[in-house]
Amino acid sequence: MITRIIVFASLITCGFLEPAEAEPVTHEQLGNGLDxxxxxxxxxxxxxxxxxxxxxxxxxxxxxxxxxxFLEHLMFKGTNRLAPGEFSAVVEDNGGSDxxxxxWDYTGYFQRVASDRLxxxxxxxxxxxQNLRFTEAEWRPERGVILEERSxxxxxxxxxxxxxxxxxxxFKSHPYGVPILGWRHEMETLNGEMAMTFYEQHYGPNNATLxxxxxxxxxxxxxxxxxHYGGIxxxxxxxxxxxxxxxxxxxxxxxxxxxxxxxxPYVNRIYLVPPRRAGDQSEGAALHMLGELLGGSATTSVLExxxxxxxxxxxxAWAGYTGMMRDYGLFVLGVVPxxxxxxxxxxxGMDRVIADFLREGVDLEQFERVRRDIRASEIYAxxxxxxxxxxxxxxxxxxxxxxxxxxxxxxLEAVTPEDVIAAGKRLLDRRASITxxxxxxxxxxxxx
Amino acid sequence: xxxxxxxxxxIAIPLRAEVNITPxxxxxxxxxxxxxxxxxxFVSLELIxxxxxxxxxxxxxxxxxxxxxLLSEGAGEMDAQAFASRAEELTTRLxxxxxxxxITISARFLTEDAEAAxxxxxxALTEPLFDESAIQRVRERTLxxxxxxxxxxxxxxxxxxxxxxxxxxxxxxxxxxxxxxxxALDRETLISAHRGAIARDRAFIGAAGDISAADLGQLxxxxxxxIPDTGSDLVGRAEFLSALGIEIxxxxxPQSVVAFGHAGIPRDAPDFMAAFVANSIFGSGRFGSRLMxxxxxxxxxxYGIATYLFSGAFGDSHQGRLSADNGNVExxxxxxxxxxxxxxxxxxxxxxxxxxxxxxxxxxxxRFDGNSSxxxxxxxxxxxxxxxxxxxxxxxxxxxLTLDEVNAVAARLFDPESLFFVIVxxxxxxx
Numbered sequence: 001m002i003t004r005i006i007v008f009a010s011l012i013t014c015g016f017l018e019p020a021e022a023e024p025v026t027h028e029q030l031g032n033g034l035d036x037x038x039x040x041x042x043x044x045x046x047x048x049x050x051x052x053x054x055x056x057x058x059x060x061x062x063x064x065x066x067x068x069x070f071l072e073h074l075m076f077k078g079t080n081r082l083a084p085g086e087f088s089a090v091v092e093d094n095g096g097s098d099x100x101x102x103x104w105d106y107t108g109y110f111q112r113v114a115s116d117r118l119x120x121x122x123x124x125x126x127x128x129x130q131n132l133r134f135t136e137a138e139w140r141p142e143r144g145v146i147l148e149e150r151s152x153x154x155x156x157x158x159x160x161x162x163x164x165x166x167x168x169x170x171f172k173s174h175p176y177g178v179p180i181l182g183w184r185h186e187m188e189t190l191n192g193e194m195a196m197t198f199y200e201q202h203y204g205p206n207n208a209t210l211x212x213x214x215x216x217x218x219x220x221x222x223x224x225x226x227x228h229y230g231g232i233x234x235x236x237x238x239x240x241x242x243x244x245x246x247x248x249x250x251x252x253x254x255x256x257x258x259x260x261x262x263x264x265p266y267v268n269r270i271y272l273v274p275p276r277r278a279g280d281q282s283e284g285a286a287l288h289m290l291g292e293l294l295g296g297s298a299t300t301s302v303l304e305x306x307x308x309x310x311x312x313x314x315x316x317a318w319a320g321y322t323g324m325m326r327d328y329g330l331f332v333l334g335v336v337p338x339x340x341x342x343x344x345x346x347x348x349g350m351d352r353v354i355a356d357f358l359r360e361g362v363d364l365e366q367f368e369r370v371r372r373d374i375r376a377s378e379i380y381a382x383x384x385x386x387x388x389x390x391x392x393x394x395x396x397x398x399x400x401x402x403x404x405x406x407x408x409x410x411x412l413e414a415v416t417p418e419d420v421i422a423a424g425k426r427l428l429d430r431r432a433s434i435t436x437x438x439x440x441x442x443x444x445x446x447x448x
Numbered sequence: 449x450x451x452x453x454x455x456x457x458x459i460a461i462p463l464r465a466e467v468n469i470t471p472x473x474x475x476x477x478x479x480x481x482x483x484x485x486x487x488x489x490f491v492s493l494e495l496i497x498x499x500x501x502x503x504x505x506x507x508x509x510x511x512x513x514x515x516x517x518l519l520s521e522g523a524g525e526m527d528a529q530a531f532a533s534r535a536e537e538l539t540t541r542l543x544x545x546x547x548x549x550x551i552t553i554s555a556r557f558l559t560e561d562a563e564a565a566x567x568x569x570x571x572a573l574t575e576p577l578f579d580e581s582a583i584q585r586v587r588e589r590t591l592x593x594x595x596x597x598x599x600x601x602x603x604x605x606x607x608x609x610x611x612x613x614x615x616x617x618x619x620x621x622x623x624x625x626x627x628x629x630x631x632a633l634d635r636e637t638l639i640s641a642h643r644g645a646i647a648r649d650r651a652f653i654g655a656a657g658d659i660s661a662a663d664l665g666q667l668x669x670x671x672x673x674x675i676p677d678t679g680s681d682l683v684g685r686a687e688f689l690s691a692l693g694i695e696i697x698x699x700x701x702p703q704s705v706v707a708f709g710h711a712g713i714p715r716d717a718p719d720f721m722a723a724f725v726a727n728s729i730f731g732s733g734r735f736g737s738r739l740m741x742x743x744x745x746x747x748x749x750x751y752g753i754a755t756y757l758f759s760g761a762f763g764d765s766h767q768g769r770l771s772a773d774n775g776n777v778e779x780x781x782x783x784x785x786x787x788x789x790x791x792x793x794x795x796x797x798x799x800x801x802x803x804x805x806x807x808x809x810x811x812x813x814x815r816f817d818g819n820s821s822x823x824x825x826x827x828x829x830x831x832x833x834x835x836x837x838x839x840x841x842x843x844x845x846x847x848x849l850t851l852d853e854v855n856a857v858a859a860r861l862f863d864p865e866s867l868f869f870v871i872v873x874x875x876x877x878x879x
Contacts, residue, residue: 148771382488383818
C-alpha cells in the first residue's frame, strides 16, 4: 500500500514574527517497504541524498561490539559492479562529497552533490543496498582503520573515554552502554564474515529510510526513487532485534576517572530519562525546555548564571536533553569548576542550583526568551537542508513519524513552566543516574 | 571490474556557482558584497577584520583573543547578563572569533529585527565594557583552556611546529598566549588591543539573505558609526626556517601525533592555483588522495591524513598531520618521505589531474548552499583579494591548468630534503 502524506512545516503562529514560506516535506512508502522523504529547497543547485538503515550498534550480537560500524566502513568496499573504493571515487569525480555515520539505533549513508547527479547517487546506493561484496584484502586493512579510529577519536581524547565509561556505568543491561565503535578487544576479533552476516540480516529496503533534500521537484524525486529502489525485493531475513531492557534503577552510581592527560577537571552527570515518544512528545518537550532553561545559554541559563556569574565557582556549566533515541533518553548536567574549587564542591553547587530551581519555579522572562529562540531557530533551520534531512532520517529510523518531527516545535510551544518543574521533579531521579569526576591522576611515576 | 558509471563522468561539465553578487557602496564609503535571497526572512552578516593575534606584542600575547572574547560580555549600559538577554530577545546570534590573522564576527538576525540587532552589535564593537569582573571571569576560562591545551597532543604538536618553523615572528607563537602573558593582561592592554583591531580600513564585509542593497548600506553605516578609520600597524612576513629535522616530544598514549611540513607558497603567487591542485591530488584528505590511498585504504595505518597549504596573510607553510599507533610511526615517516619524493620528481599524472579538475570544479558550486556560508565566503573572498567575478572565473582557471604547470610547481613545492617532523607520543624506534 502506498501512503502519501504531505506536511507543511508549521511555521510561526505568533503575531510578532512574519511567517516564512512553508517548505513542503513529503513522505511516501514504496511497495517494498522503503520509506521515502523528500524536502524541497530550491535555493541552490545542490541535493543531499541519504539512506538510513534502522539498525545500529545496539543491535549487535554478543562479542561483536563494533560490527555495525565496521560494516559501515565496508559498505565502501564494492559490490558486484563496483570495485573497492569506486563508490567514493565516482562521488568525487562528480564533485560531490560522501560519508556515513553509525549510531546505536541507525546507520546512515549520505552524499552531497549537484542536483543533476542525484540519479547516479541513487543508482549506486540502491546497488549497495543489495549487492555488497568484498574480500579479505579489503576487510583486513579496514579493521586496522577502525582500530586506528578508536585510538584517535576515543582513546587519545580523555573526555570521550570518560563519557564511554559513564555510559557503560549508567546502563545496566541495555546495549546503549556499549560504545558504538566497539570495545577494542572485541573489535580486534571482527572479520568480514561477521560483517556480511550482519548486512544480510539487517539491510534491505524494508528496513531503510531514503531522504532527499534540496533542489528537487518532489514528484520527480519520488519517481526516481521508485525507479531505482522500487525494484529491490524486501529482505525477508530481517527480523526485529529484541534488545535487553533496563531493570529498575535503585541506587545512583559514582565514577572517578583519573588520567594524567586531564588538564581541565569536571563533573558530569547523566540521568536515564524517557526518549521523545512517537505520538506524544509532551514529556520529551518538557525535558528539552528544562535543558534549555538550565543550560541552553552560556550566559543566561540557570546553571551559568548561578555558578559562573553569581557564586563564581564554575568556569562553565551545562545541561541538556538527548531524546532522539529509540529506547531511552539522556539528561546531562555538568560543571567545570574554577581553579581552587574541588569537584565535590562543584557538584554540591550544581545540586543546590537544581533544587532551588525546582522549588522556586521558572523565571518567566527567561522562559519567554527561550520560547522566542525556539521559534526563530525554526526559521534559521531552513537554511540547512542537510540538517533537516538528518532530522527526518533519524526520526523515522527510531520509530517516529513525519508528524512527530514537524510537530516538535508545536510540542515545545505547548510546554508550560509548570510542566517543566513537574518533569524535573519526576525525572531527575538520582537513583537513575551516574555522576562522574574527571580528574588528573597524581603526578607520580607509579604507573610505569 | 567494469566501471559502469564512467559515462556519467564524461558528461560532467564544470558547473558555475549560481550566485549573483551585488557590490554595495555605502554613503560613508564602506564596501560590501551582498547575495540577496529573500525566501527565508533572515540575514547573515560576516565581518572580517584583518590583523588578529599577530597584532599582539610578545609581552601581551593573547590580548587579541581575550579582548575578542570579551566583546560579548557587556557593552554600553549592559553587563554580560543584560547583553546576552537582549540578544536572546532579538533572537540574534552573534559570534566573535579571534584567529591568527583575523578577527571574524558572524551575525544572524531576523529581517524584521535588523536595526535592533545592528545596534546591539555596534555597541559590542564600539563600547565594550571590559569591566574587571568580566575580565577576571573570561581570563580564568582562558587560563583553564591553556592548561587543557598543554595536555592535548595535537595542540602540543601545532605549537612546537610553529615555534620551530617561524621562530620569533608572531606566527611562531600560540595565538591565545601563555599562562604568564594571559595572567598579566589588564584592562588597559585590552582597550588598546581593541582600539588597534576594530577599524574601518581593516574590515571586509559579506552579507546574504533577505535584505536589499540599499537597506544593507544603511545598516552598515549605522554599524560602523563610531568605529575608528585606521587600525594599528600590521606585522612583516614570517620566513619558514630550514634544516629542522625531527623533534620528538614524549607523550603518553597509544598513538603518536605526527605533524610534518616545510615552507609553502604565498597565496598571491601566480602559480598558487596550480599548487593548490597539486596538494589536493596529494593530500586533500579525500579517499581518492594519494596519502589516504597509501596510508589508510591500502595499509590501514591511520584513520585519516591530510596536507594543507597554509598561506596566511603574513607567511606560508605546507603542512600535514596524522595520528598513528606508536609502533607504526617509523613506517609512516618512510612512506611520507617516499610519497614526497615521488611528487617532487614525477609530479602527478594526466589522469590524476583530470580527476582533480572534475572534483574541484564540481565541488565549488556546492559551497554556496545557505545564507551563512555565502556571507562567510563573500567576506573571505574580499579579504583574500579576489575579484568580484572570481566565482565565475575560478573554475575556468582550474580547467585551464596544464600538466606542465602543475608539475612545475610540484617540483618546487615538494622538497623531501626539507621535511620537518614533530612527533608527540612514544614512537617506537625513534629517539
